[in-house]
Amino acid sequence: MMQNSIVGKHAQYKKLESNILQISQEAKALKKQYDDVIDATVGMLHHEQGNVFKFGVVEKSLHALSDNETYLYAPVRGTKKFSEGVFDWVFGKHADTLRKQFKYSVIPTTGGSGAVSNSFYNFNDFNQKVLLPNIYWSPYKNFALEANIDLHTFLMYDENYKFNVEDFRKEAFKLAQEQGRLCVLLNDPSNNPTGLCMTMDNWRDVIKTLNEVNNLNIPVILIHDIAYIDYQLTPVEHSRDIFTTYEDLNEEILAIVVFSGSKTFSLYGFRVGAQIGISKSQEVIDNFTRVGDYSVRGRFSSVSQPGMNIIEKIFSTPEYKAQFIEELCVGKQLLKDRAALFLEEAKKHDLEIYPYCGGFFISIPTQNKTIFKDLSEDHVFVIPMQGLIRVAISSLALKDIPELVRKIKKHI
Numbered sequence: 001m002m003q004n005s006i007v008g009k010h011a012q013y014k015k016l017e018s019n020i021l022q023i024s025q026e027a028k029a030l031k032k033q034y035d036d037v038i039d040a041t042v043g044m045l046h047h048e049q050g051n052v053f054k055f056g057v058v059e060k061s062l063h064a065l066s067d068n069e070t071y072l073y074a075p076v077r078g079t080k081k082f083s084e085g086v087f088d089w090v091f092g093k094h095a096d097t098l099r100k101q102f103k104y105s106v107i108p109t110t111g112g113s114g115a116v117s118n119s120f121y122n123f124n125d126f127n128q129k130v131l132l133p134n135i136y137w138s139p140y141k142n143f144a145l146e147a148n149i150d151l152h153t154f155l156m157y158d159e160n161y162k163f164n165v166e167d168f169r170k171e172a173f174k175l176a177q178e179q180g181r182l183c184v185l186l187n188d189p190s191n192n193p194t195g196l197c198m199t200m201d202n203w204r205d206v207i208k209t210l211n212e213v214n215n216l217n218i219p220v221i222l223i224h225d226i227a228y229i230d231y232q233l234t235p236v237e238h239s240r241d242i243f244t245t246y247e248d249l250n251e252e253i254l255a256i257v258v259f260s261g262s263k264t265f266s267l268y269g270f271r272v273g274a275q276i277g278i279s280k281s282q283e284v285i286d287n288f289t290r291v292g293d294y295s296v297r298g299r300f301s302s303v304s305q306p307g308m309n310i311i312e313k314i315f316s317t318p319e320y321k322a323q324f325i326e327e328l329c330v331g332k333q334l335l336k337d338r339a340a341l342f343l344e345e346a347k348k349h350d351l352e353i354y355p356y357c358g359g360f361f362i363s364i365p366t367q368n369k370t371i372f373k374d375l376s377e378d379h380v381f382v383i384p385m386q387g388l389i390r391v392a393i394s395s396l397a398l399k400d401i402p403e404l405v406r407k408i409k410k411h412i
């Protein structure tokens with residue numbers, strides 16, 4: 001039989017369109033020609049002067065790595081110090097309680113992206129759908145299609161711009177009954193792109209729904225992407241309180257918490273993250289570990305050795321950890337100052353924005369279908385998404401904010 005395409009049938013549809021990284025490149029190119037270009041596309045934390053926000057303690061750990069810690073292949077499961085360090089950091093003051101209540105396993109992945117992608121691949125049948133809000137970080141769609149699954153959305157907001165618990169519940173039951181499985185993805189707190197933080201009550205309601213679905217003898221998986229948890233405006237201690245709601249999860253439910261070393265440590269290029277599987281059932285965790293290990297090897301072999309070692313060193317050396325926490329406050333302050341000014345300017349210009357409670361992005365709803373073109377012709381680069389534009393305050397200097405808001409108001 002003659003093959004008429006170099007590309008496999010299942011891959012014919014693939015074309016990376018209006019991709020975030022691509023738009024960023026365009027903005028950078030134009031910035032070289034014109035002084036007034038404002039680039040608010042990059043989801044990486046930058047200083048006011050435009051250089052990336054580096055942690056001194058990360059630099060110190062990186063440069064102290066031995067040859068073995070830098071060059072050798074890393075073990076598929078990482079080291080115990082890495083996984084326990086990540087667990088302690090992610091769950092904070094609730095880590096010990098969760099250790100008592102749950103079985104768990106930590107699988108290192110190539111960034112949070114690798115963690116979401118592995119989870120999609122292993123915890124769905126082909127052609128099934130993952131439930132997530134209608135406003136989402138667009139690569140989720142790529143991870144889904146690449147895993148032979150798709151996405152199904154519920155309305156993120158109600159009419160008061162609050163998390164829409166009712167629609168979540170409605171779509172969760174609908175999807176679960178249709179396909180005999182419910183796999184949910186929530187990016188919280190400090191949502192990308194909207195900056196939403198769900199309340200404790202929202203989380204309790206979500207978990208109640210997951211339990212009710214599971215009571216129908218339907219497998220339930222919660223993928224909880226916490227990429228921006230360290231950049232919530234509330235103090236670090238409180239950002240972890242949402243995990244206390246996990247306590248009520250039914251025994252057979254699997255929660256997969258997605259950790260990103262990129263955001264937490266500004267180690268964007270190192271590609272380190274983790275899938276933290278937690279469940280009250282040992283059998284569920286054994287399955288999580290079995291398929292996770294296999295997929296790491298089968299999909300990307302193992303994770304960056306130097307990247308994991310930097311994280312391990314910081315988490316296992318008390319004075320390094322203390323320094324890291326201090327530096328993180330400086331990073332958070334950059335975002336706080338930019339958000340405060342953005343909100344003030346938006347108020348002045350009567351510009352409606354989604355409620356912001358933390359993270360790298362502020363979003364503005366828009367009906368203008370040509371908003372990207374209109375703004376880029378005016379030398380402003382933002383990311384157009386589902387009915388909104390996303391402004392990366394992570395890489396935006398304070399001095400550019402008043403002009404940016406004025407131009408957004410003009411075109412919105």
Ligand SMILES: Cc1ncc(COP(=O)(O)O)c(C=O)c1O
Nearest residue numbers: 111112113137192227260262273
């Ligand atoms: C919502 C969200 N999840 C996960 C990630 C994963 O990032 P990485 O793969 O670099 O850890 C990102 C990065 O932009 C993100 O915005």
